[in-house]
Amino acid sequence: MMRQSLAVAMSVVLAGLPGWLEPWVPAFTPTEWADIDAVEWHAPEPQETGATIDEPLHPLDPATANGFVPSRIVNGSLGLNARFLMTPASGDHNSVTLDLVRSLIGDAEKATDKQYSPEAQDTTAGLNDRGCVEGSTFSPLGEVLRDPALAPAKHEGVSMSCDVMAAASTLLVQRIRLINTLGEKPVDRVVTVITDTSRATTVPAKHLWNDEGPRIVWQAITETLRHEARGLSLMPPQSEPDEALIEAILGSAVPLTDGALHLTIPQGFQTPELEALGVEPLAEARTLKLTPEVAATALSETGQSIMAAINSEDSLLAPDAVLPGKRDIDCSLFACVALTYDDGPSALTPTILDALRDHGASASFFMVGSRVESYAAAAKRVVTDGHLALNHSWSHLDLSKLAAGTIDANGDATDPDDLPSEEDRKKAVDRELSRTSKAIVAATGVAPTAFRPPYGAYDDAVLKIAKMPAILWDVDTEDWKGVAGDDLVSSIVPVARPGSIVLQHDIHDSSAATIEQVLDGLENRGFMVVNVGQLLGGMPASGAYSSSR
Missing domain, CATH: 3.30.565 (Heat Shock Protein 90)
Structure with a gap:
């Protein structure tokens, strides 16, 4: 009878199943289970890893x-x-x-x-x-x-x-x-x-990290990402840090003012533990913040001292100030342009110097010796502000004609039948340059290291006598013709190329009046405005240069 009843019961159960995949359900509930309340099961919360993922970090102004x-x-x-x-x-x-x-x-x-x-x-x-x-x-x-x-x-x-x-x-x-x-x-x-x-x-x-730092960081990242993926293993990650990945991670560390450390986990990060959970390598970089407690266990002595300094209430000590004209600028990397001013100094020179100071720019001033004593304060400020005070002769004579003896020391034509001797011609050129250099030294305390021949006129004889490089130009504003305003700006800003030397004069109102516009325009194009020494990578010992190209 029992065997028959069991067979009937089995046939009823099987008849209601759509195939063998249906789960088996007991036909009755034991009486001792009747008073037990059903409990909904939840996955346990991940344990604290000492790190948080993707926590916002706020940079400073x-x-x-x-x-x-x-x-x-x-x-x-x-x-x-x-x-x-x-x-x-x-x-x-x-x-x-x-x-x-x-x-x-x-x-x-x-x-x-x-x-x-x-x-x-x-x-x-x-x-x-x-x-x-x-x-x-x-x-x-x-x-x-x-x-x-x-x-x-x-x-x-x-x-x-x-x-x-x-x-x-x-x-x-x-x-x-x-x-x-x-x-x-x-x-x-x-x-x-x-x-x-x-x-x-x-x-x-x-260098923030001690010898255990790589392992501590690797484990914190792996465990935090594993918990995010709902991996419930309580066993600490056992994989060894990947050398390239951990180097990138440690190199991204940002010490925070609360004693924590912020790290960037690069795209492509993966560990065996994460791979076993089916977690794909990171598609994009993510961030991790180590708590102060965990960070402290991973810091080297250097790291601890840096953390202490960052957590101090002291204001930032600014780096040593260096005048723009004294800065080491690589003009093979930066787009550089040199502004140069002839025929001064003058009462307009300080206006140009003010604008250069405000823009953190440097320039070169080719001074006429006969004007230096009258404007000694302006000449002195050129050097004090870190610019170059350079030689433009004493009388603004054509040095090539003076060296050839076709003009005299007053600039007057010489009788072809009465040309001075080579020695006299040499002395005349030397006097124009050396007298100017002495005047510049007297006013500024610094000797010129280059000269600009008036009118750009020179020859080998002049270069040999000068014993300095001749600095010419490739952008001529022709401000001496009365070019002014927007026309003067347009003769410089859109025309200059990396390596250009621009010719102006600090004795003309137009060049002083437009200096702000010129500097703004050049900076807007990405230029670094430098002096000719910076442009040429140091002042050459000799030769003639119209640009650095």
Whole structure:
């Protein structure tokens, strides 16, 4: 009977199932289960990992980088758009920063098979907007690539941007973003530059960590991402850090004022633990914040001292100030142009000097010796402000004719039948130059290192007598003809090329009145306005130069 009843029950159950896949349900509930309440099961919450993922980090206003020089290089041929900060004085900070720029240039040259050379852009380029842009290293890649101020200069190219993350005591911490869209997929990476402003040196971010730092960071990232993927293993990650990935991660560390550390996890990050959960490599970079407690276990002595300085309430100590004309500027990298002024000094010279000071620019003043004593204060200020006081002869005579003996020391024609001796001609040229140099030394304390022959007239004899290089020009404003206003500006701003030497005169109202417009226009095209020594990479010992090209 029992066997028959069981058979009937089984047939009823099976008849109601649409195949063998249906789950088996007991026909009755044991009486002892009747009073048990049903409980909904939830996955346990992940344990604390000492890190949080994608936590917002707020950069500082770039103006907090007091004393740093906002800079920018744009090159359309290679699609380069690089924004960065420099220190006025040469040092590790500038070397490290410009090496990053050069690395982008190298990537672009390799991808495009083109060679880099400095470029100036058109007059509407807006390149007087320079330096860091707040939040630029945190914006989604798509946003950056749509922003002309931050994106590569072409649809495919390379770019560099920066954020100021901390500024206290002698330390400035920057987050620098490097983007390359020239390959199949964009490469988007971040590095941290920590600058000691007292010495213009840098501390690589990887030096923040002790020997256990790489393992601690790797484990924190892996465990945090594993918990995000709902992996419930309580066993600490066991995989060894990938050398390239961990180096990039440690190099991106940003020390925070609350004692925490902010890291960038690069695109492509993957570990065996994450792979076992079916987690794909990161499609885009993400960020991780280590708590102060975990960060403290991973910091080296250097890292601890840096963290202490950043957490101090001291204001940032600005780097040493250096006059614009004394700065070391690589004009094979930057688009440089040299403004030069002849025939002064004069009562107009200070107006030009004021504008140069306000723009952080440098220029070269070729002085007529007979005017120096009358305007000794203006001549002195040229040197005090860091510009070049150079030689333009005593009487503004044609030195080539003086050397040939076809004019005399007064500029009058010489009787061809009564030409002076070679020695007398040499003395006449030498007197024009040496007398001027002595006047400049008396007024400024500095001897000229170059001269400009009046009218641009010189020959080998003049160069030999001068024992200085002759500086000519390739952009002539002809301000002496009365060219003024917009016409004068237009003779310079759209015409200048990288390496150009521009001729003006600081004795004409028009050149003093338009100096602000000229500087604004040149900076807008991306130029660095420098003196001829900077343009030529140091003043040559001899020869004649109309540009650096």
